[in-house]
Amino acid sequence: MKVMAQVAMVMNLDKCIGCHTCSVTCKQTWTNRTGVEYAWFNNVETKPGVGYPRRYEDQERWKGGWMLDKRGRLVLRSGGRVKRLLSLFSNPDLPSIEDYYEPVTYDYDNLVSAPAQDDVPVARPRSVLTGKPTAITWGANWEDGLGGAPEHAGGDPNLSGEWAQKVKFEFEQTFLFHLPRLCEHCLNPACVSACPSGAMYKRVEDGIVLVDQDRCRGWRMCATACPYKKVYINHATGKAEKCTFCFPRIEAGQPTVCSETCVGRLRYLGVLLYDADRVGEAAATPDEKDLLDAQRGVFLDPSDPQTVAAARRSGVPEDWLEAARHSPVYDLVMRYKVALPLHPEYRTMPMVWYVPPLSPVLDAVDAAGGDQDDPDHVFTAVTRLRIPLEYLAELFTAGDTDVVAGVLMKLTALRSYMRERSLGEVGDETALKAVGLTGREAEDLHRLLAVAKYADRYVVPAAHKEDSAALSAMENRCPVEFSGDAQPTDGRRVMLGIPTLRRRTSDAPAGGHL
Amino acid sequence: MTTSAADLLLWVALPYVCLAVFVVGHIWRYRHDQFGWTSRTSQLFEHRWLRWGSPLFHLGAFMVIGGHIVGLAVPDSWTEAAGISEHAYHTTAVWAGSVAGVAMVTGLGMLCARRLLTRRIRLGTDRSDKLLFPLLAATVLLGISATAAHNVFGAGYDYRESISVWFRGIFTLRPQPEAITGAPLLFQLHALTACLLFAAWPFTRLVHVWSAPIGYLSRPYLVYRRRAIAQAPVPHGAPAQQPGTRRSRHPA
Numbered sequence A: 001m002k003v004m005a006q007v008a009m010v011m012n013l014d015k016c017i018g019c020h021t022c023s024v025t026c027k028q029t030w031t032n033r034t035g036v037e038y039a040w041f042n043n044v045e046t047k048p049g050v051g052y053p054r055r056y057e058d059q060e061r062w063k064g065g066w067m068l069d070k071r072g073r074l075v076l077r078s079g080g081r082v083k084r085l086l087s088l089f090s091n092p093d094l095p096s097i098e099d100y101y102e103p104v105t106y107d108y109d110n111l112v113s114a115p116a117q118d119d120v121p122v123a124r125p126r127s128v129l130t131g132k133p134t135a136i137t138w139g140a141n142w143e144d145g146l147g148g149a150p151e152h153a154g155g156d157p158n159l160s161g162e163w164a165q166k167v168k169f170e171f172e173q174t175f176l177f178h179l180p181r182l183c184e185h186c187l188n189p190a191c192v193s194a195c196p197s198g199a200m201y202k203r204v205e206d207g208i209v210l211v212d213q214d215r216c217r218g219w220r221m222c223a224t225a226c227p228y229k230k231v232y233i234n235h236a237t238g239k240a241e242k243c244t245f246c247f248p249r250i251e252a253g254q255p256t257v258c259s260e261t262c263v264g265r266l267r268y269l270g271v272l273l274y275d276a277d278r279v280g281e282a283a284a285t286p287d288e289k290d291l292l293d294a295q296r297g298v299f300l301d302p303s304d305p306q307t308v309a310a311a312r313r314s315g316v317p318e319d320w321l322e323a324a325r326h327s328p329v330y331d332l333v334m335r336y337k338v339a340l341p342l343h344p345e346y347r348t349m350p351m352v353w354y355v356p357p358l359s360p361v362l363d364a365v366d367a368a369g370g371d372q373d374d375p376d377h378v379f380t381a382v383t384r385l386r387i388p389l390e391y392l393a394e395l396f397t398a399g400d401t402d403v404v405a406g407v408l409m410k411l412t413a414l415r416s417y418m419r420e421r422s423l424g425e426v427g428d429e430t431a432l433k434a435v436g437l438t439g440r441e442a443e444d445l446h447r448l449l450a451v452a453k454y455a456d457r458y459v460v461p462a463a464h465k466e467d468s469a470a471l472s473a474m475e476n477r478c479p480v481e482f483s484g485d486a487q488p489t490d491g492r493r494v495m496l497g498i499p500t501l502r503r504r505t506s507d508a509p510a511g512g513h514l
Numbered sequence B: 001m002t003t004s005a006a007d008l009l010l011w012v013a014l015p016y017v018c019l020a021v022f023v024v025g026h027i028w029r030y031r032h033d034q035f036g037w038t039s040r041t042s043q044l045f046e047h048r049w050l051r052w053g054s055p056l057f058h059l060g061a062f063m064v065i066g067g068h069i070v071g072l073a074v075p076d077s078w079t080e081a082a083g084i085s086e087h088a089y090h091t092t093a094v095w096a097g098s099v100a101g102v103a104m105v106t107g108l109g110m111l112c113a114r115r116l117l118t119r120r121i122r123l124g125t126d127r128s129d130k131l132l133f134p135l136l137a138a139t140v141l142l143g144i145s146a147t148a149a150h151n152v153f154g155a156g157y158d159y160r161e162s163i164s165v166w167f168r169g170i171f172t173l174r175p176q177p178e179a180i181t182g183a184p185l186l187f188q189l190h191a192l193t194a195c196l197l198f199a200a201w202p203f204t205r206l207v208h209v210w211s212a213p214i215g216y217l218s219r220p221y222l223v224y225r226r227r228a229i230a231q232a233p234v235p236h237g238a239p240a241q242q243p244g245t246r247r248s249r250h251p252a
Helices: A020-032 A080-085 A110-113 A149-155 A162-166 A190-194 A221-225 A247-251 A276-283 A286-297 A305-313 A318-325 A326-335 A357-365 A376-386 A390-396 A401-422 A432-433 A439-449 A468-477 B005-032 B048-074 B078-081 B086-117 B117-124 B126-152 B163-171 B183-201 B203-213
Strands: A002-010 A043-047 A066-067 A072-075 A105-106 A123-125 A177-181 A200-203 A210-211 A231-234 A241-242 A266-277 A353-354
Touching: A020 A043, A020 A468, A072 A190, A110 A241, A149 A432, A190 A200, A190 A221, A200 A376, A200 A432, A200 B203, A210 A241, A221 A231, A221 A241, A247 A376, A266 A276, A266 A318, A266 A326, A266 A376, A276 A286, A326 A353, A357 A376, A376 A401, A390 A401, A401 A432, A401 A439, A401 B086, B005 B163, B005 B183, B078 B086, B086 B126, B126 B183, B126 B203, B163 B183, B183 B203
Parallel strands: A002 A353
Antiparallel strands: A002 A266, A043 A177, A066 A072, A105 A123, A200 A210, A231 A241
8 A cells, every 4th residue: 555645626516606716816826928828727617518628528539538448458548658659740639729719918008009089999809829800709718607508508528418408508497507627636647647758747745746847848748638638738838837736835835826716715625645556446447437436445544543554654744644634625525425526437536526516406496396495305306307417427427327416415405404503493314314414414514515614625734845945946936937046147037938939029028948 | 182171161160060069059958948948839729731741741851861871871882791782772762762852841841831821830930940940941952952853863973972971981080071072062052051950950949859758658657756855946047057956947
């Protein structure tokens, strides 16, 4: 047993209002640079919808993630080692910029520099890539709040089964929820496995998956291999970039920027201990519907003395073990089992999990004339509802509706019980018992999900400085700048991804390659 | 046969200067610019032309490079000792060379076309590309024209008795400029642009050639790394910087 620790995330989708604060703060922190204008390390999608990049979940097309070959071995869907090297010259499965969107800026200058005239001056959109005026026809959240859904949302790859015929996009009959997405920092990352130059790696200490910018040679296989399409090509540097899980903040014991700024307080960060030796075996589980249990089987109980002893042998520090025992992620994923992974069938063992949204179900109860406070009505609705239960199952359980229904029932029972309690009643525990919760557990889960105090949501142990001088390199400076102590001797600062290209004012280049 | 100062300059001094720049340039670039060391892919912006142009160019280039190594580095006495007649050698060379050359020229033409015609790629073309693409195109076109003019349609020119002798002389440190002074002009120009191409190599995206990821065939799929145990941060561009100290300096 090789015990490793990972800082993992859970998002409670019932509380996501789709405000995009996480996306915007992430962008301002990490991708407000030339070359990655189109890249959103964190984005919020409206589901149903085709997503960003378009139809990224269609792995027949994009060849992301892993699959089992005829002999049951785990192989990358984009091909083996030889095929990968043969496709170095032209990667047949790489999304093009149109699959994301053409980034634009606006002629803001025109607003103040336009001559006096009868008409109000306007700021026209201009492509950042060509500098030409352009029409905005797509964006990272183009489908926000089901915008354009009657036209586009039918292209959602999750709407492939027969049941999908019943999904309607008319205003009165439709449903939606928001899905914030970032890099999953997988246990079995396909991007890392596909990187020909070995520039991508998973950190031993905290499981964060990173791209070594000095070793990336721009072979662009990671972008194809990632089934979540969360590795981006910086078109100015020609190198891959991705969500860093805000590692400078995590190392300092702080939550990621997307978590910190989430106004809905729906994100949870905590340590999960797992057995690295069993990851490959779990990812190769034959039946896709068993992958959820297989992944849960890899996680280790932090209060089990054997686990603790093995973790110590593997070099996990004491304060990390302590944090693992208080991990809200462990509680949601393992103790209460209300969190589910996004697309476990990609076999990457993702580490950002989701509490599925109950709201569309409650809407359906109302629509059917039921009482959404009555667990019986809701239970009935959950089991009878063909939509969106299958839809949620496509997203979170490889199509197993029983698991999603179980989670939704648990959340319904919790909601009903806590409503009674908060109205000063004793609380009927029969519904709780039916979903395997005690009154005390319900209070605990309610505190975690509904009250959601900062200290309960984020339990992030700081990195150990004694084994990381990289951290000290980060302490005194912005991660995208260099230390201000010495002026560069050659007068040319090469900053992270800020090239001389495409700057309209060429007299002030910030740096560049050659 | 006497050699003029100009010949010495062109066929001895220039090649050695270019070789020196090639070697020192690579060492400098490798030590100081790992971040810029990339193939600089533009597939994100355009993939239809790249899909054919890039494999044609690269595979053609592999064959052309192989042909050059055999033609320039191997003396004809060796191939004859191996039982390959002069005629058989040249027939094979002309045929294989033509196929490879046409593939490379077609591919490079497509790559240049997409670079010029796709505005967002053209705008992303930096100074090193503006040097590299014309130089590479000139070298390739001169090379294929020389072959076409003299060996496909012409009477045949035995470069193995002249240019190859000069080429080997450079590396055996016994330069023989007189061996190439009599060569046809197209061959001479091809040799000169090739020298310049080698000098430009370390400062362009051509460095990605040395990063061909052969190791991927045998390494384990998953890569784990510990947080770098680095020294105190070194100011950027400091002369004494060691390779590796900038590792994981820009993880993103």
